[in-house]
Amino acid sequence: xxxxxxxxxxxxxxxxxxxxxxxxxxxxxxxxxxxxxxxxxxxxxxxxxxxxxxxxxxxxxxxxxxxxxxxxxxxxxxxxxxxxxxxxxxxxxxxxxxxxxxxx
Numbered sequence: 407x408x409x410x411x412x413x414x415x416x417x418x419x420x421x422x423x424x425x426x427x428x429x430x431x432x433x434x435x436x437x438x439x440x441x442x443x444x445x446x447x448x449x450x451x452x453x454x455x456x457x458x459x460x461x462x463x464x465x466x467x468x469x470x471x472x473x474x475x476x477x478x479x480x481x482x483x484x485x486x487x488x489x490x491x492x493x494x495x496x497x498x499x500x501x502x503x504x505x506x507x508x509x510x
Contacts, residue, residue, distance in 0.1 A: 411424050411425050411426045411427075412424075412425050412433060413425070414428070414430055414433060414438055415438070416438060416443055417437045417438060417439060417443075418439045418440065418442075418443030418447065418448075419440065419442065419443050421440045421442075421443075421461075421462060423440070423462050427462075427474070427491070428440070428462055428474065428491055429464075429487070429489060429490040429491030429492060431490070440462065440463070441463060441464055441465060441492065442463045442471070445465065451471035452471060453471060453472050453473045453476055454466065454471065454472050454497065455472055455473065455476035455477070455480065455509065456473065456476050456509035457509065461473045462474045462475070464477065464491060464492040464493065464494050465492065465493050465494065466493055466494040466495070466497055467494070467495050467497075468497070470497075472494045472497075474494075476509075477494040480500060480504070482496060482499035482500050482501070483495070483496055483497060483499070484496050
């Protein structure tokens with residue numbers, strides 16, 4: 407049985423993500439931690455694009471946090487490495503008018 411694009415669970419916060427969607431090219435033998443748990447543990451990051459505090463986060467090039475899906479849905483934003491799906495880049499290219507819109 408081939409294990410492609412499996413769902414992996416963070417051993418720190420129980421986040422469930424698809425391996426390819428979150429950038430986990432190899433499932434580790436032991437514990438796996440999402441990027442948030444690796445870097446800030448039980449801390450609560452704030453997405454620079456929306457008000458939600460749960461979900462799959464990745465760091466930006468300026469050491470802030472963004473939901474991976476928020477970053478992927480904003481056309482001006484890019485990901486530095488598509489295998490590891492990080493860092494979130496080119497946030498400064500988001501038009502000022504878009505920052506004024508409400509996210510629900």
